[in-house]
Amino acid sequence: MYNESESVPHLVRQVRDALVPVKQRFELILVDDGSTDDTWQVIESLRTEFPFLFGIRLKTNRGQTPALMAGFDASRGAVVVTLDGDLQNDPVDIPQVVKKLDEGFEIVSGWRRARQDKLLSRRFPSVVANWITKRLTGVSIHDNGCALKAYRGDVLRSVSLYSDFHRFIVPLAQMGGARVGEVVTNHRARQFGQSKYGISRTFRVVADLATLYMVTRYSERLIHWFLVFAIPVVGMSIVCAIWTMHIMQGNLSGSLLVPIGASVLCFQSAASIIGYGLFAEKIRMLAPTRGRRGQRLLATVAQGGLTETVLIRQGRAQPLRVSHVRR
Amino acid sequence: MTPSARVASLAPVGEEKPEETQIPASGISVSVVLFCSQNTRYTSAILADLLGYVETAGLDHELVVALDGHLAGLQSRFEEEYSEHSQLKIVRLNSTQGQVATIRAGIAVSDGEWIVTFPSFPQVKAEAIGSILEGLKEGHDYVVGVRDGRAGSAFNRVASRFFNRVVRLTTGITFHDLACGLHGLRASVGRFIPNYGENQLFLPILLSRDGYRVAEVNVPADNSVIDRRMFSLATFGRRALDLLTLSYLVRFTHKPLRPFGALGIALLLSGGVLGVILLYQRLILGQALADRPLLLLALLLMTAGVQVVILGFLGELLIYLHYRDQVNYRVQEQFVGREDESARTKPNSEDSRPRGD
Numbered sequence: 001m002y003n004e005s006e007s008v009p010h011l012v013r014q015v016r017d018a019l020v021p022v023k024q025r026f027e028l029i030l031v032d033d034g035s036t037d038d039t040w041q042v043i044e045s046l047r048t049e050f051p052f053l054f055g056i057r058l059k060t061n062r063g064q065t066p067a068l069m070a071g072f073d074a075s076r077g078a079v080v081v082t083l084d085g086d087l088q089n090d091p092v093d094i095p096q097v098v099k100k101l102d103e104g105f106e107i108v109s110g111w112r113r114a115r116q117d118k119l120l121s122r123r124f125p126s127v128v129a130n131w132i133t134k135r136l137t138g139v140s141i142h143d144n145g146c147a148l149k150a151y152r153g154d155v156l157r158s159v160s161l162y163s164d165f166h167r168f169i170v171p172l173a174q175m176g177g178a179r180v181g182e183v184v185t186n187h188r189a190r191q192f193g194q195s196k197y198g199i200s201r202t203f204r205v206v207a208d209l210a211t212l213y214m215v216t217r218y219s220e221r222l223i224h225w226f227l228v229f230a231i232p233v234v235g236m237s238i239v240c241a242i243w244t245m246h247i248m249q250g251n252l253s254g255s256l257l258v259p260i261g262a263s264v265l266c267f268q269s270a271a272s273i274i275g276y277g278l279f280a281e282k283i284r285m286l287a288p289t290r291g292r293r294g295q296r297l298l299a300t301v302a303q304g305g306l307t308e309t310v311l312i313r314q315g316r317a318q319p320l321r322v323s324h325v326r327r
Numbered sequence: 328m329t330p331s332a333r334v335a336s337l338a339p340v341g342e343e344k345p346e347e348t349q350i351p352a353s354g355i356s357v358s359v360v361l362f363c364s365q366n367t368r369y370t371s372a373i374l375a376d377l378l379g380y381v382e383t384a385g386l387d388h389e390l391v392v393a394l395d396g397h398l399a400g401l402q403s404r405f406e407e408e409y410s411e412h413s414q415l416k417i418v419r420l421n422s423t424q425g426q427v428a429t430i431r432a433g434i435a436v437s438d439g440e441w442i443v444t445f446p447s448f449p450q451v452k453a454e455a456i457g458s459i460l461e462g463l464k465e466g467h468d469y470v471v472g473v474r475d476g477r478a479g480s481a482f483n484r485v486a487s488r489f490f491n492r493v494v495r496l497t498t499g500i501t502f503h504d505l506a507c508g509l510h511g512l513r514a515s516v517g518r519f520i521p522n523y524g525e526n527q528l529f530l531p532i533l534l535s536r537d538g539y540r541v542a543e544v545n546v547p548a549d550n551s552v553i554d555r556r557m558f559s560l561a562t563f564g565r566r567a568l569d570l571l572t573l574s575y576l577v578r579f580t581h582k583p584l585r586p587f588g589a590l591g592i593a594l595l596l597s598g599g600v601l602g603v604i605l606l607y608q609r610l611i612l613g614q615a616l617a618d619r620p621l622l623l624l625a626l627l628l629m630t631a632g633v634q635v636v637i638l639g640f641l642g643e644l645l646i647y648l649h650y651r652d653q654v655n656y657r658v659q660e661q662f663v664g665r666e667d668e669s670a671r672t673k674p675n676s677e678d679s680r681p682r683g684d
Contacts, residue, residue, distance in 0.1 A: 034538065044662070047662060054661070054662065054663060055661060055662050056658060056661040057658070057660050057661060058538075058658060059537065059538025059539070059658070060536070060537065060538035070658065074661070162581050162646065162647075162650070163581045163582045163646075164582070204585070207582075207584045207585060207588050208582075208584075210584070210588075210640075211584055211640065211643040211644075211647070214640055214643070214644065215643075215644065215647045215648075222644070225640075226637065229633055229636075229637060233630060233633065236626070243617075247617060252617065253615055253617070254615045254616065254617020254618050255617055255618055256617075258616075258617050258618065258619060258620060258622055258623060259617055261623050262622060262623055262626050265623065265626050265627060265630060266626060266630060269630035269631075269633065269634060272634055273633065273634065273637055276634075276637050276638070276641055279641065280640075280641055280644055283641075283644060283645055283648060283649075284644070284648060287648035287649060
């Protein structure tokens, strides 16, 4: 949450009202992302009334990804649900999103069918970003931008996020084999305060997507990614070489220097790019096979007629903890 | 640059905020660190001054003299001269490492709860330490002294103002006298000083960026020795490069594709526009292309642009493969839900993930 002091009490109350009837142990973690208003004080004041409340305050405003990571690292639940801090998600939807997990998914996303935002400034960039994300990462859900999502805790905590990658939790998890489902949820217009994201965000998202594309789709053949850049340049070099030859044969007029120079320039550039590609392969070879969070894969194990989903971590298979949500 | 992570324990309900001071076990509350890396001319005079100050101030003060590796001569001289002064500690790095490392060494051997660094060139008088301590006690984590009435060559002043202006533009933080070596900090902050830069003046910028509360305090200047040298060009060049690296690091450590990509695309586009103009002149206006060196420029811009973008991808790759586990948040304070006051079990007991602090 960033500067959402007015939303906090409502949010906490609504979460409580939505989850108490479900009769599961739950905790609500509020992460204050370095707010400059009295958001933290408000959170602290609610401590006594709501015993399930956890608060984390970050030193500086680093954005959503570090804030979410702080929350995830502190979480203990078998199921983790993320929620927007500005009341755009309705906590009433939490139980049904969680319940959908039992249908065999590792992640369930909300789907804001009836979006309440202003058309141009928020919905359009969102549609564009969603479309790009879908094309590049193969994500099949309709509304990746919806903040209301339920995750199996073990899966969520195994995903490393940096930069602005909180948008890509779903594609990243899918890389490890997570199955994603969808549930239609409500969407409310922002009630308090200002929206904090703008249209320029699309450019940043595209940059991050390009990176993600490179590391996922091309992770086994990095040099091909570099070839994508190098080949047009080499093509240009060849075109200039042909041009030079035409001039030498007298078909075209002009000095020789420019076309030769152009050809050499492009060739050198392409060679550099390929060199970088080799470098990238080298970097990948030196990558640790088991980072701190390691490579977690999901698999299904069947034995004696029963199947269960397991998380393979550091060479061992571990059954996913299941939630028992009954309405 | 990233300080080493350490596991932070969750604060149980009712604990005081981590910034509050505790009674130090060693009995020392203030350590003055006189650091010397390059300017040796005035060190002994300043040392004598500071020693007088510290011994007058009381037994809970100590003076730490931190010397860089090549100053062994100074070290033996001081050790001999001041062997009876129990409030004096002298530490020397074994090899020459630079100003920041020297300061860190001094901080590392300090026992005090409050640490004040003092430059070995006459910039301020010893009494200024008191103002710094006041600033620290007000609750700030790091305090920088700003000299009132500083005399010096006009060039130095202009260069200084220019430097501060650039810092403000690239990092958004305003400082007034970064060249002043009088800084104060809490011992707990001392652990997180990044080893960056040949000069101490980047530390307030970096720490401020990390969320520590940095403040400036006015102190009277000591103008007994006026530095009339102009900055050499080499120094200026090094400072400029440091500033460039700093502004990059401060914003883009985790996202190299941003600046590289932006720069690369800018180059690409300018080359592309130029190329289109040239093509237009060739195809429509019939002007021979082979005589146009501008074509080379267009191609150069475009290929350079592509290469810059590629560099950005390389950076992103490095981060993704090797550093994505780095925790990148810092916790100021947190509390645990009331119903969980008993010991909290860690969810995944096999890994020990570092938590930010």
